[in-house]
Amino acid sequence: MIGFLQSIFGEFYGKMIFILLDATQYTIYLSLVAFIGGGLIGLVMTVLKILPNRATRIFATSYIWLFQSIPLLMLLFLIGLGVPSFFKVDVSPWLAAGISLTLFTSAYMSEVWRGALESVPNGQWEGARALGMTFRQTLLDVIAPQALRIATPPTVGFMVQVIKGTSMAYIIDFTDLMRWGKKIANSQVPGAEPFIVFPIVALIYFALCFPLSQWSKAMERKQALGKTR
Amino acid sequence: MIQSQAAPQQASDDIAVTLKGVNKWYGDFQVLRDINLTVQRGERIVICGPSGSGKSTLIRCINHLESHQEGTITVDGVTLSDKMKDVEKLRRDAGMVFQNFNLFPHLSVLDNCILPQRRVLKRSKAEAREVGMKFLTRVRIPEQADKFPGQLSGGQQQRVAIARALCMEPSLMLFDEPTSALDPEMVGEVLETMVELAGTGMTMLCVTHEMGFAREVADRVIFMDAWQIVEENTPDAFFDNPQNERTQNFLSQIL
Numbered sequence: 001m002i003g004f005l006q007s008i009f010g011e012f013y014g015k016m017i018f019i020l021l022d023a024t025q026y027t028i029y030l031s032l033v034a035f036i037g038g039g040l041i042g043l044v045m046t047v048l049k050i051l052p053n054r055a056t057r058i059f060a061t062s063y064i065w066l067f068q069s070i071p072l073l074m075l076l077f078l079i080g081l082g083v084p085s086f087f088k089v090d091v092s093p094w095l096a097a098g099i100s101l102t103l104f105t106s107a108y109m110s111e112v113w114r115g116a117l118e119s120v121p122n123g124q125w126e127g128a129r130a131l132g133m134t135f136r137q138t139l140l141d142v143i144a145p146q147a148l149r150i151a152t153p154p155t156v157g158f159m160v161q162v163i164k165g166t167s168m169a170y171i172i173d174f175t176d177l178m179r180w181g182k183k184i185a186n187s188q189v190p191g192a193e194p195f196i197v198f199p200i201v202a203l204i205y206f207a208l209c210f211p212l213s214q215w216s217k218a219m220e221r222k223q224a225l226g227k228t229r
Numbered sequence: 230m231i232q233s234q235a236a237p238q239q240a241s242d243d244i245a246v247t248l249k250g251v252n253k254w255y256g257d258f259q260v261l262r263d264i265n266l267t268v269q270r271g272e273r274i275v276i277c278g279p280s281g282s283g284k285s286t287l288i289r290c291i292n293h294l295e296s297h298q299e300g301t302i303t304v305d306g307v308t309l310s311d312k313m314k315d316v317e318k319l320r321r322d323a324g325m326v327f328q329n330f331n332l333f334p335h336l337s338v339l340d341n342c343i344l345p346q347r348r349v350l351k352r353s354k355a356e357a358r359e360v361g362m363k364f365l366t367r368v369r370i371p372e373q374a375d376k377f378p379g380q381l382s383g384g385q386q387q388r389v390a391i392a393r394a395l396c397m398e399p400s401l402m403l404f405d406e407p408t409s410a411l412d413p414e415m416v417g418e419v420l421e422t423m424v425e426l427a428g429t430g431m432t433m434l435c436v437t438h439e440m441g442f443a444r445e446v447a448d449r450v451i452f453m454d455a456w457q458i459v460e461e462n463t464p465d466a467f468f469d470n471p472q473n474e475r476t477q478n479f480l481s482q483i484l
């Protein structure tokens with residue numbers, strides 16, 4: 001890999017790009033952790049929010065409200081720096097970054113999904129309930145499949161926000177693309193000035209995010225077409 | 230225990246629905262005022278009245294899509310309340326057809342008929358399919374079984390909705406303005422389906438302003454205005470010789 005890169009970009013830049021790409025894998029891992037963890041918690045919050053139960057609804061609403069209102073950077077500081085110093089425990093950057101991004105993602109995901117569920121017309125609930133289907137059956141077999149189609153494009157689109165969000169984790173020493181980019185840019189080595197390194201870093205982020213946002217847009221277009229059919 | 234508690238009901242087998250002194254409010258606003266109504270098994274009742282008079286609310290209370298605050302509603306011998314155990318059983322006994330069909334757009338016509346049978350009646354796939362086809366044939370659209378609701382005309386969609394409700398083998402059918410959302414040329418096919426259904430002896434409560442239908446099949450016409458039942462009569466007496474002034478006004482507007 002490194003040899004291949006060096007044969008194209010020369011010894012110096014080949015090595016630099018290798019280091020950056022190598023660091024990119026951690027950006028991807030963290031994004032996946034946030035996406036899967038946030039997705040699961042988000043799903044639970046979505047269900048709690050629409051259950052016909054006041055207590056669960058208030059809990060989920062508060063949760064969503066709380067984590068949507070705290071900037072991601074603040075979450076990272078709180079969990080990566082605040083918690084360790086207050087409780088005198090060790091929190092690895094991995095754990096702190098994973099938790100922060102999961103909380104951040106879950107709040108947005110549940111908002112997107114709740115919105116999708118609520119955009120299914122009320123008549124669908126009534127139609128199913130009038131046939132004798134239970135709340136659960138109605139939710140799973142009638143409402144969720146329709147909501148899923150509505151929710152998929154914004155969900156994939158939000159993945160882009162998650163990937164970009166991971167770049168903030170460098171602040172608590174999480175070793176990812178951003179952190180290595182910054183390290184190299186600060187190295188004072190000629191040829192590795194910020195105006196060279198950061199565009200490369202940006203290009204890698206772009207390569208990760210662009211296909212996702214295009215995919216999301218394509219799905220949205222397809223749905224819009226389906227509607228007018 | 231349970232048997233000894235059951236109140237003796239006068240010929241309860243012959244009575245499908247009773248409403249006694251039913252009052253309902255939305256917040257401070259009273260939408261049903263002292264509603265009394267007894268529906269015999271096999272009876273066909275048409276409910277009409279101006280928009281906002283509480284017709285939808287009345288029939289939605291009968292399958293407990295809405296709950297009432299005062300009075301009693303009894304359906305098939307079961308008294309409705311918010312604490313009732315088996316509201317799903319009540320709802321499958323009282324089929325409902327809505328103005329906007331409320332078909333499931335993500336399922337084919339046949340699957341619309343199959344899903345509730347599978348979930349609610351726990352029927353096998355094969356049986357549910359067979360029953361579904363039987364009722365789609367009865368409403369004369371078996372050939373549309375594999376299409377999606379969005380590909381059908383309004384009249385066809387409403388007939389699917391009727392077939393879907395019939396698949397649950399209800400003892401009572403509630404219709405809430407089933408032809409109001411349809412283009413005029415499609416009203417006939419839906420009414421025809423309803424007339425045929427009446428011919429099978431089904432107990433029917435229909436909110437509709439289709440006077441031809443009312444004259445042809447209704448045993449009784451009920452006129453609602455200002456959230457109460459104002460007049461109640463046989464169709465011929467009701468249309469030809471309305472007693473109440475408000476009924477006369479209403480009829481002069483729609484006829």
Ligand SMILES: Nc1ncnc2c1ncn2[C@@H]1O[C@H](COP(=O)(O)OP(=O)(O)O)[C@@H](O)[C@H]1O
Pocket residue numbers: 255260278279280281282283284285286287
């Ligand atoms: N969910 C609701 N909340 C408050 N008011 C309602 C609600 N549903 C209906 N209403 C009011 O109750 C009255 C009766 O409504 P409805 O039963 O739909 O009348 P109809 O079917 O005869 O047109 C109307 O004035 C309507 O505005």
Ligand SMILES: [Mg+2]
Pocket residue numbers: 284285286405406
């Ligand atoms: Mg109405």
